[in-house]
Amino acid sequence: MPEQPDRFDEIRPYRDEEVAAVLSRLCLDADFLRTLVGVTHPQLGRWVPRAATWAARWRVRRLTAAIRTVRELQDAMEPLLRQVIESTTRGFSVSGVETLPQGESLLFVSNHRDIVMDPAFINFTLWHQGMKTVHAAIGDNLLSKSFAADLMRLNKSFIVKRSAKGPRETLRNSQLLSEYVRGVLSEGGNVWIAQREGRAKDGDDRTDPAVIKMLQLAYRKSGESLKDAVRAMQLVPVSLSYEFDPCDRHKARELDCIARHGRYKKTEHEDLEQIALGVKGDKGRVHLHFGAPLQGDYRDADEVALAIDAQIHRGYRCFPSHWLAWQRAETIRTGTAPTLPDDLEFAIDDAARSEFWARFEELTPGEWSQLLRMYAQPVHNQLSAQRSCEATSAATRLFEETE
Numbered sequence: 363m364p365e366q367p368d369r370f371d372e373i374r375p376y377r378d379e380e381v382a383a384v385l386s387r388l389c390l391d392a393d394f395l396r397t398l399v400g401v402t403h404p405q406l407g408r409w410v411p412r413a414a415t416w417a418a419r420w421r422v423r424r425l426t427a428a429i430r431t432v433r434e435l436q437d438a439m440e441p442l443l444r445q446v447i448e449s450t451t452r453g454f455s456v457s458g459v460e461t462l463p464q465g466e467s468l469l470f471v472s473n474h475r476d477i478v479m480d481p482a483f484i485n486f487t488l489w490h491q492g493m494k495t496v497h498a499a500i501g502d503n504l505l506s507k508s509f510a511a512d513l514m515r516l517n518k519s520f521i522v523k524r525s526a527k528g529p530r531e532t533l534r535n536s537q538l539l540s541e542y543v544r545g546v547l548s549e550g551g552n553v554w555i556a557q558r559e560g561r562a563k564d565g566d567d568r569t570d571p572a573v574i575k576m577l578q579l580a581y582r583k584s585g586e587s588l589k590d591a592v593r594a595m596q597l598v599p600v601s602l603s604y605e606f607d608p609c610d611r612h613k614a615r616e617l618d619c620i621a622r623h624g625r626y627k628k629t630e631h632e633d634l635e636q637i638a639l640g641v642k643g644d645k646g647r648v649h650l651h652f653g654a655p656l657q658g659d660y661r662d663a664d665e666v667a668l669a670i671d672a673q674i675h676r677g678y679r680c681f682p683s684h685w686l687a688w689q690r691a692e693t694i695r696t697g698t699a700p701t702l703p704d705d706l707e708f709a710i711d712d713a714a715r716s717e718f719w720a721r722f723e724e725l726t727p728g729e730w731s732q733l734l735r736m737y738a739q740p741v742h743n744q745l746s747a748q749r750s751c752e753a754t755s756a757a758t759r760l761f762e763e764t765e
Contacts, residue, residue: 370542373521375497376512378431384512385426385435394509395419401638435516436485436495443486451645452605456487458652458677463596467547468655469577470496472600473567473674474556476609476640477504477633480602481519481554483650488552496554497546499539504633524559540579547595554600557670563613564732565739567674569667578663589659592666599653599670601677603740608643609636610721610733617736618728647708651677675747678740679707682714687737 368374376384388394392415399407399414406414429435447454462468474480481498488495498519505511505521515521520542526532543553555577558570581591607613619626629635653673660666680688685702693699702710718737722730 370520370538370545373523373538373542374515375518375520376432376515378433381432381435381516382430384516385422385429388509388512389419389423389426391509391512393507394513395422397507397509397634397638398422401642432516432518436489436518439517440486440489443482446641447483447486447648450608450642451648453647454483454650455647455679456650456652458654459487459491459650461654462491462493462598462652463655464493466596467550468552469543469547469595469597470552470554470600470652471557471569471573471597471670472554472602473678474558474561475602475604475607477561477637479640479645480556483602483648484554484600487650494550494552496552497543499553499555501559504637506631507634510634510637522559536576537579537583540576540581543577544580544595557667557674561613563617563736565736567671567678567740567743569670569674571663571667574663574666588662588666592656592658592660597656597666597670599656599673599677601649601651601653601674601679603649603651603679603681605646605648605681605683606644606721607736608639608645610736611725611729612636612639613736614725614729614733617732618726621728621732646683647681649679651679653677671743672747672750675740675743676751678744680741680744682706682708682710683718683737684741685710686715686718687734688741691734691738 395415395418396407396411398418399411402418403414425438426435429438470484472480472484477500481496485495485498495518498514498517499522500514500519501522501524503524505514511521520539522539523535526535543555546553555573558568558573562568577595578588578591581594582588586594616626656666656669658665658669660669685706689700689702708714722733725733
């Protein structure tokens with residue numbers, strides 16, 4: 363009797379028993395092999411494409427010949443990810459991981475800068491802490507090629523359907539997604555999801571309350587309150603800080619196009635190109651900060667979203683690129699150059715200034731403004747979060763003194 367289909371089959375990651383067949387399929391996928399060559403050896407791919415493709419197939423087969431489970435695949439990928447981190451960053455640092463609850467399922471909600479590297483940095487850190495890697499949410503709009511879906515689902519990614527036709531289908535998809543996430547957490551797994559749909563191309567990290575409402579659906583169905591759902595999910599805000607965004611100029615052009623024309627039309631496989639650039643491009647220094655699981659008595663999804671934002675903004679590490687952009691943006695806004703804080707963690711010397719402003723060369727005025735805003739916004743958000751925290755602390759002290 364044939365096995366009954368799982369209702370999560372269309373969105374779930376591949377299981378261990380499916381790994382070998384998917385890897386064999388990838389070894390025969392010409393699109394995948396050409397893309398791999400384009401990322402790893404672009405010049406060789408242009409000069410001798412047939413030989414380069416053959417070599418890529420041979421290497422993939424050799425690397426995956428003995429792999430039969432998802433864990434074995436991730437173990438094999440760790441040296442490759444380590445190499446990417448070492449070759450494309452000037453230092454990767456982590457804070458807060460030591461305070462994470464051990465042996466418990468966690469739902470990580472982070473700001474979103476890069477399609478692949480955001481969950482990759484989180485997984486790399488958890489793997490080295492001896493913790494379970496995450497089931498990562500990825501939009502179906504990123505899977506224009508079948509091999510992209512295979513690669514993501516091999517690496518414990520589950521699919522978020524964004525191409526629903528009408529509100530009923532949207533609700534069904536959201537309910538299914540919520541139940542999948544709850545199922546993973548209840549079975550002892552960890553989950554990662556971005557705080558909103560798509561990358562924050564303008565640098566303004568804000569949680570969409572719709573994400574919280576979606577996550578709550580499965581709990582509300584069983585009669586649990588928002589407070590109980592948030593605590594059951596063990597929702598941990600995560601801040602990802604990149605000194606440089608490899609895709610920054612592309613994002614600036616897109617934002618400028620939208621500002622001028624009201625829309626932007628992507629090329630057919632633009633997302634895959636952005637994935638490749640995000641992986642292999644220079645990121646400068648990168649910092650990952652894990653916050654504390656939310657424990658508040660929240661009235662609605664908006665309050666949960668604000669609580670996530672507060673932790674993400676405070677945990678963000680502002681590099682010289684962010685402070686230089688903030689200083690210039692404030693100078694343009696007020697006519698006076700603000701003084702940078704004396705206690706900056708990183709020195710801002712002439713070399714840092716030259717390297718950063720070189721990113722603005724050959725941009726139109728509109729693109730220039732968008733790029734400046736992209737890098738300045740995290741400082742605005744962090745300063746605002748600090749002021750809010752100070753005001754809350756002052757109000758609390760005043761209340762205690764008057765009792």
